[in-house]
Amino acid sequence: MHTSTLNRILLVCLVAVCAIWLIIPFTMAILWSLVDPSEPWTPDKLFPPAMSLYRWQNMWENSSLKSALFNSYTLAPLAAILTLTLAIPTSFALGRLKFPGREFFKMVAILPLVVPGFVLSIFFSSLLFQLGLTGSRFAAILLAHSVLFMPYAIRIMTVSFEQVRDDHVNAARDLGASALERWSVAYLPALKPGILATLLIVFIQSIEEFAIGFIIGIPDFVTIPTLLYSQMGQDFVRPNAAVLALILVVPNVILLLILERLLKSANPAMSSGKG
């Protein structure tokens, strides 16, 4: 079979699956979010008996949604950048330099992942208190997130550094390129997908992280997960949870489309000829 025909068939199947995977749950969520408080939606009715935007309005006015959105969406990009910056030197060492104990340090780098979230956050916050780092809750959470998500950054960036091709570096050097030029010609193209993946993953992890944001943050620093846990933990109320779910998806979809473009432009196979 011709590749393009195959691609088309695969594409149709996949779009169908994704539709079921994404569209049905979200349609249900939209319907639930429109249930008017005057009459609950029971399973014998196909659509909610009374629909209104009351819950949307109520959620916007009476919950901490606005500040949670602002806080999380300022925190996450900064955490992503800080984590990446802190991780690059270590990843360079682990990915490009040969030294005894390298494998050991690679294992050390995943330590934050093996400590369960709540254990980590409770002791982490007391450590921060002890160091007197509680002046700014924002800075404290930012630092905590950077340490917590460092393993992802180190892991991904180490792999990226490993994939930088020696012949490219050498060729650049032989052609008399300066350190900066070597970096931008030989390293950057190979690192770009890793950098973007790191930023994306830390961003997502930071948006999702609950324990630290909560223990250090409350009461006056609300993040999205803190809000979600109180609205959507085990005792969720369907219509309210639906509103919140939908509101939170919108900025993420926009973000995803932007990132997808960035990732595409970072395709190393395209940016460095035949790769």
Place this chain on the structure above:
Amino acid sequence: MTAREWIKIALLLTPGIGLILFFVGSVIYVAIAQSFGLYNLAGESKLSLEFWELLSGKRVFARSIGYSFFIGVTSALLSVALAYPLALWLRKPFRGSLLIGALLKAPLLVHGLVAAFLFVNIIAYHGVVNQFLQAIGVFDGPRRLQNDDKGISVLILQVWKNMPFALLLLTGAVQSISDDVLNAGRDLGAGSFARFRRIIAPLSVSAMQAALVIVFIGALADFSFQTIVGPTNKQSLAQYMTFFSSKGRWNEAAVVGVTMMGLSLVGALGLTLAAKLVFGGRK
């Protein structure tokens, strides 16, 4: 290695691993100490094996270790197994590949709790899945799908949430394999599975290991999916730990926590080694 080189490496490692060692190392130290009866929040502290003995005698504990390990390993393997073909398919851009990539990665940006909520909503007793299966005659009447005993719901959610993550890691690795290498494989008459086994997998084994480990550790420590859709007759380790910590029983919580850390390490090492053994070293 000269002293100069060592200093250079130490400086490079400080902002990343140094920070981790300082913060996380002290937390781990405290957790381990607590599991042996030290550093108590309330009451006196003394070194003892009491809490380890107490918990090792409990069947619930053994069961939750087995269960969490199962969820962790299965989620990791399924996510990576699903992500590979997709990553290969999306290796070269084609019409619509951007859309597919976006659709596939969408779950990354849906918060776990939101996903669990959407999922419970559609598998409810009178939810759309039940109604659809009744309409086409698979079910005679509504069935209870929530909190199934096998943990299938948890696995579905874990894969839904983690497969895109694995895809993200694998896409980068697979894209950096040059066409020359793949074409050479084809010219030598390798079938598609053989090409995967002998060329693609070994060249992307690093990313595969990273994906396996990260998905495994996340799924092993799962709390939110388990409490909402998980089986009611089993507890995940995180759930079990919270059971103790919410009652202020920090020593027992620490035992579970330390066990979870140990399992994470063992599982991560195991998966890393397994991937290396099966698919060979890197280039």
Place this chain on the structure above:
Amino acid sequence: MIKNILSGVAALAISASAVVADDLSSMSWDDIVAQAKEEGEVTFANWFLQDELRAAMAAFEEEYGITVNIPEGDNAAFNNKLLAEAGNETGDIDVFPRGFNDFENLDLPGLFIKLDALPADDGRVTELVGIDGQGFAVAYWGNQTGISYDPARIAAEDLPQTPEDFAVFWAANPGKFGFNYEKGGSGPSFYMNMLANLTGVDLSVPDDSPERIAALEPGFEFFREHAENYVITASNGDSITRVSDGELWMAPGWEDHVAGLQVRGEIRKEIEFYVPSMGMNGGGNGVAIPKNAPHPAAALVFVNWLTSAETQSMFNATFGTAPMHAEADDSAALVPNEQRAYRQPWGAQPFRGTIEEVFIETVVQER
């Protein structure tokens, strides 16, 4: 660990906040109100119905011009936060709520200020279900566990009242009765009272020796024997949602939770609620003021308002709670007054906790 790290700071903090507390108890109420207005805000760490309570705080905010912050979070997390911050000179929480019986497990004099400065009011509830607030805690939210049911499926006169009745109902209607076992309290209230009735073991005795646990074994066996016929749910909210959906016909719940969900149109208004004659647990939540409260005067004024007859009547009308003031109006409650007699106090700790643990191990996990 936290204690260790912060012990030095803690000593300082306690002496510092003691001065503040002394200041307040020597001030006149008018002066306290004046200082409260100056402080301008109060943080009330309530862990349930946050959005709805924020709206209900408007009355207080209007009367005193003091803003009430209700943060996001759950009970255990606020508790952790209180303990983690106990060593700090200034904490984050002004008014700390907790299940009244849980105050028993906290170091009241170490953590909270005496509420002596409140104006005298005999109608306030300072002792509930056998637990004494000792002048540190006062009740503000009454609640009762019971069983919510769908009257279209089961008539009031057929409602099970004893463990034997429940077994008959389970056998006749398998899969139609569900309860939660860990989080949320209403399920545990149900099975604890079943166990007490089946075995005659006294839950109000704290002793959790192996013999006392062994005496409950026939009760555990009863639940194991009927395991096929009942359902385990994830939480209070999950239980009541499934009753409203028609999946379940009966499930334990909280009176105030069910009433509140009905008021807000989240579950069917037809769902009814009763307390079986075998008894189920009831009580309420209390508030206390941490020693390191950032706005101590505002906290006192708020507690005074929260526990007043007017506020308690308003809570009854808005949330269906049992009022925690002798003179408040209780006409909007779900539980008929004659069934209030079936209220049982929560079992004593550590026995209750041990039962929960053994129940999970030997019943829930053996399903």
